[in-house]
Amino acid sequence: MLKHVLRTLFVLCAAFAITACSSDSNEAPEAKTSLKLELKAVPENIQVKEYKNLTISFKELNSGFTITQELKNKNILQVALPSGTYNITAEGSIVCADNSASVEAKVAGVQNGIVINGNETSKTLDLSLKSGNSSDLILEEVFFTGTKTPQGAMYFGDQYFKITNNTDKTLYADGMLLIQSSFMTNEKQDYSPNIMGTALSAGAIIRIPGNGTMYPVKAGESIIIAEDAINHKDFNPSSINLSSANFQIFKEDSDDIDNPAVPKMVNVFEKMVIHTQGYYAYALARMPQGMTNEALVAQNSYTYTYNLTINGDVYPMDETAVKIPNEWITDAVNLSVQDSFQWLVTSPSLDMGWTSVATFDGDKSRFGKAVRRKVTGKTMDGKNILKDTNNSTTDFEHGVKPSLFN
Amino acid sequence: MHAQINDTIIEKVREEYSFERLIKNSITVNPASYSGERKYSSTIFNVLTEKSNTPNQLQQKGQGKNLWGAEVYSLQKLDDKTSVWGNASYTQGKNKQVVWNENSDYDLIYPYVAADSVGGDMKFENYSFSGGYSRKINTYTLGITGSYQATLSYRDADPRPKNTAAHFSLAMGADKLILEKFRVGAYVNAEKYTQKHYLSFVSNQGYPMIYNMSGLGNYNELLSGKLRQAYYEGWSYGGGLQIFEAGNRNWYVNIGMKKFNLDKLLTEYADLNASKINEQQLTFSAGKFFDSEKTVWGISTEGSSTERKGTENLFLNENSRNYIQIGSVEKYNHKINTIIFKGLVQIGNKKAKSSLLPFFGWVQEKEKYNSPVSKIELSKLMYGADYQWLKTFENQQILSVTAGLSATTVYQKDALFNNSGKPSIHTMLQENYAFQSSDFWQVKLDIHFHFNFPVVKNAFVGGKMIYSNFNNGCNTLLAFSIGSIF
Numbered sequence: 001m002l003k004h005v006l007r008t009l010f011v012l013c014a015a016f017a018i019t020a021c022s023s024d025s026n027e028a029p030e031a032k033t034s035l036k037l038e039l040k041a042v043p044e045n046i047q048v049k050e051y052k053n054l055t056i057s058f059k060e061l062n063s064g065f066t067i068t069q070e071l072k073n074k075n076i077l078q079v080a081l082p083s084g085t086y087n088i089t090a091e092g093s094i095v096c097a098d099n100s101a102s103v104e105a106k107v108a109g110v111q112n113g114i115v116i117n118g119n120e121t122s123k124t125l126d127l128s129l130k131s132g133n134s135s136d137l138i139l140e141e142v143f144f145t146g147t148k149t150p151q152g153a154m155y156f157g158d159q160y161f162k163i164t165n166n167t168d169k170t171l172y173a174d175g176m177l178l179i180q181s182s183f184m185t186n187e188k189q190d191y192s193p194n195i196m197g198t199a200l201s202a203g204a205i206i207r208i209p210g211n212g213t214m215y216p217v218k219a220g221e222s223i224i225i226a227e228d229a230i231n232h233k234d235f236n237p238s239s240i241n242l243s244s245a246n247f248q249i250f251k252e253d254s255d256d257i258d259n260p261a262v263p264k265m266v267n268v269f270e271k272m273v274i275h276t277q278g279y280y281a282y283a284l285a286r287m288p289q290g291m292t293n294e295a296l297v298a299q300n301s302y303t304y305t306y307n308l309t310i311n312g313d314v315y316p317m318d319e320t321a322v323k324i325p326n327e328w329i330t331d332a333v334n335l336s337v338q339d340s341f342q343w344l345v346t347s348p349s350l351d352m353g354w355t356s357v358a359t360f361d362g363d364k365s366r367f368g369k370a371v372r373r374k375v376t377g378k379t380m381d382g383k384n385i386l387k388d389t390n391n392s393t394t395d396f397e398h399g400v401k402p403s404l405f406n
Numbered sequence: 407m408h409a410q411i412n413d414t415i416i417e418k419v420r421e422e423y424s425f426e427r428l429i430k431n432s433i434t435v436n437p438a439s440y441s442g443e444r445k446y447s448s449t450i451f452n453v454l455t456e457k458s459n460t461p462n463q464l465q466q467k468g469q470g471k472n473l474w475g476a477e478v479y480s481l482q483k484l485d486d487k488t489s490v491w492g493n494a495s496y497t498q499g500k501n502k503q504v505v506w507n508e509n510s511d512y513d514l515i516y517p518y519v520a521a522d523s524v525g526g527d528m529k530f531e532n533y534s535f536s537g538g539y540s541r542k543i544n545t546y547t548l549g550i551t552g553s554y555q556a557t558l559s560y561r562d563a564d565p566r567p568k569n570t571a572a573h574f575s576l577a578m579g580a581d582k583l584i585l586e587k588f589r590v591g592a593y594v595n596a597e598k599y600t601q602k603h604y605l606s607f608v609s610n611q612g613y614p615m616i617y618n619m620s621g622l623g624n625y626n627e628l629l630s631g632k633l634r635q636a637y638y639e640g641w642s643y644g645g646g647l648q649i650f651e652a653g654n655r656n657w658y659v660n661i662g663m664k665k666f667n668l669d670k671l672l673t674e675y676a677d678l679n680a681s682k683i684n685e686q687q688l689t690f691s692a693g694k695f696f697d698s699e700k701t702v703w704g705i706s707t708e709g710s711s712t713e714r715k716g717t718e719n720l721f722l723n724e725n726s727r728n729y730i731q732i733g734s735v736e737k738y739n740h741k742i743n744t745i746i747f748k749g750l751v752q753i754g755n756k757k758a759k760s761s762l763l764p765f766f767g768w769v770q771e772k773e774k775y776n777s778p779v780s781k782i783e784l785s786k787l788m789y790g791a792d793y794q795w796l797k798t799f800e801n802q803q804i805l806s807v808t809a810g811l812s813a814t815t816v817y818q819k820d821a822l823f824n825n826s827g828k829p830s831i832h833t834m835l836q837e838n839y840a841f842q843s844s845d846f847w848q849v850k851l852d853i854h855f856h857f858n859f860p861v862v863k864n865a866f867v868g869g870k871m872i873y874s875n876f877n878n879g880c881n882t883l884l885a886f887s888i889g890s891i892f
Contacts, residue, residue: 085732338631360631
């Protein structure tokens with residue numbers, strides 16, 4: 001009997017060992033999708049002579065997998081990628097025909113949330129002409145979150161925009177538009193018409209007053225546009241004194257606070273209400289010579305439509321905004337909340353990235369923090385040189401102490 | 407008559423501590439074969455407390471436990487043919503310094519846990535109830551058993567997880583006496599597992615990043631940061647066959663298999679399925695024992711082969727209120743093969759019995775994540791021996807002393823981790839791997855003393871100590887229990 005049992009035991013051990021080894025072979029390989037990506041300069045009327053060189057970066061949003069590909073002298077990329085949802089960015093240069101001469105131009109394109117799955121798929125990525133280094137005023141700092149009182153209550157009105165002359169010559173702030181986007185970076189919808197390749201859809205516009213030479217900004221210097229230009233410390237010891245701001249935002253018919261000593265921004269379109277979480281993009285723009293506020297609104301207003309889906313029910317929506325042509329815009333910054341970002345609401349030629357203060361919706365640690373452009377060096381006379389590569393992700397420090405709190 | 411009862415108590419105690427019974431325990435997985443494990447009806451009640459420090463442990467399982475609990479177990483042979491048994495227990499305590507895991511039942515749901523670098527002590531309460539019934543009908547024995555276990559785990563400081571888990575199982579089996587010599591049995595079982603996970607924060611000062619982990623330090627970036635709720639739901643099915651000597655179970659062979667599937671659902675997003683686990687386990691055990699009048703000796707073996715596969719779903723977050731599944735990919739794989747051989751030599755008489763249980767085992771473990779490639783491969787040998795001295799004194803006092811010495815040698819190890827992730831995750835992986843790949847030796851001592859008080863009959867006190875020495879320090883466990891067996 002013992003012999004019999006030992007034999008059974010031996011057979012069982014052998015069977016077990018075989019099972020243990022054989023299970024090595026059945027691992028599933030990761031599915032890959034063959035992607036054909038066409039990169040195309042927009043608008044259509046650009047005559048591209050040559051796509052010189054392009055760097056295309058892919059980031060898969062579930063796994064964080066990233067890969068970068070280079071293209072030379074062609075605009076079609078063939079690449080095998082693990083299935084997933086991708087953010088795709090492209091940067092590079094093209095040669096295009098301009099009145100019989102050829103000029104080289106920088107281009108950039110961004111597309112977020114692109115699903116790449118199946119055996120093979122084709123996608124197109126629009127490339128917009130990138131504006132060169134700004135020779136005009138830029139947004140150095142946006143303090144949009146407000147503060148908290150010592151008792152823990154939210155306090156608003158002390159938000160501000162710091163606009164800086166990052167060039168080496170004196171510029172005039174007169175007539176500069178400060179624009180808040182109509183779309184939000186945390187709410188992606190299929191807006192129609194899609195004008196993003198050529199214009200920014202503005203939800204609120206204010207303008208710096210002046211006749212052209214009233215408000216000079218010297219090289220390296222800044223101006224402050226305050227939500228309310230008062231000493232906020234009188235109401236909240238944790239806030240700041242904005243009574244010496246250069247301009248104040250004043251909303252007529254709104255019982256807004258007015259400091260008579262500080263010039264008011266001119267309201268051009270709608271009321272600018274600064275969102276304390278930062279879900280909008282802000283831009284600076286110059287209107288063509290001679291254009292009035294009224295003409296701007298009259299000539300550029302448009303209605304966009306989209307379908308809002310709530311709990312499976314679809315509601316057709318329409319709203320009015322003002323188109324600001326991309327070539328008028330001297331600087332733009334997309335703001336968002338880290339957990340809620342959906343898309344860029346400007347053309348990637350204006351801003352290829354986004355910056356933030358809050359980590360999640362309603363993040364209470366956001367109060368008293370700002371986004372501020374990085375400093376890359378100093379001028380001969382000790383002024384900061386600010387980083388401006390038209391990519392807010394890399395140009396800005398996020399969640400930093402606002403400069404006026406120092 | 408009085409002497410007879412006392413003799414029976416002594417036999418019950420001797421049976422309780424019998425190494426031979428504990429080795430043959432694997433047969434009782436079939437509820438039809440359950441009651442044959444013991445000759446005597448017995449009821450054991452005990453209250454216990456335990457304190458352990460385990461700096462050498464997976465960080466997801468914590469650095470030790472403080473707990474106390476109470477347990478009652480009873481097997482009653484109602485007549486020659488019918489047996490009933492049951493078990494009820496309650497334990498509560500805390501799991502110390504659990505990090506990178508905000509869930510309970512890590513071993514069941516891994517690798518798909520909610521995780522952060524902050525963690526902290528996790529309090530828990532466990533309730534469990536089980537019961538069974540078996541009956542002989544001619545040459546057949548039929549059995550059925552069921553159990554229910556509920557676990558609540560939570561933390562009072564940020565981050566504040568609250569996990570409610572429930573485990574329900576049912577098994578049925580039969581065996582048949584053949585040629586009056588041996589029994590052939592078969593059983594099936596099914597289990598249902600659920601865990602409801604909810605995480606909250608009270609502090610206004612922000613919160614740590616919450617990762618939706620997917621194995622070996624990798625995580626889903628799209629789902630990390632914001633998710634606060636999850637629901638785990640799983641089923642397992644299994645069954646097995648067995649054959650054993652009918653009288654004293656002097657030889658036995660057991661084989662079994664089990665399949666386990668578990669889904670992780672995101673309740674904040676209409677029960678979106680985030681990931682799936684598919685596990686398959688094969689087990690076997692066999693043994694042969696020889697009983698002469700003064701000596702019992704035997705050999706036994708136990709083995710298992712487990713493969714756990716993890717499939718993640720991929721998403722598109724079209725807007726912040728909505729995730730759409732765009733695909734799924736099997737990325738995680740964990741295989742564990744174990745085999746252990748045990749010997750038994752038992753000598754002595756009714757007054758003093760000595761048992762020696764030498765053992766030798768082998769474990770092979772391969773844990774892998776496909777992309778980015780991450781893996782841990784370990785091969786271990788373990789060997790050692792337990793020795794038990796069971797002494798019966800006058801006045802029905804019984805002393806059981808068990809001492810054990812064992813060593814585990816990791817003779818082959820290899821690891822590869824994805825370096826591009828967060829530094830804190832990388833540190834966790836390295837520290838876990840240092841523990842997993844460390845050789846260690848262990849000593850243990852377990853003493854139980856049974857005595858009679860005028861009021862409390864058949865009482866016992868027990869104490870247990872385990873010391874494990876790893877390359878980077880040691881783990882300790884101290885436990886104390888009092889109770890009664892009758």
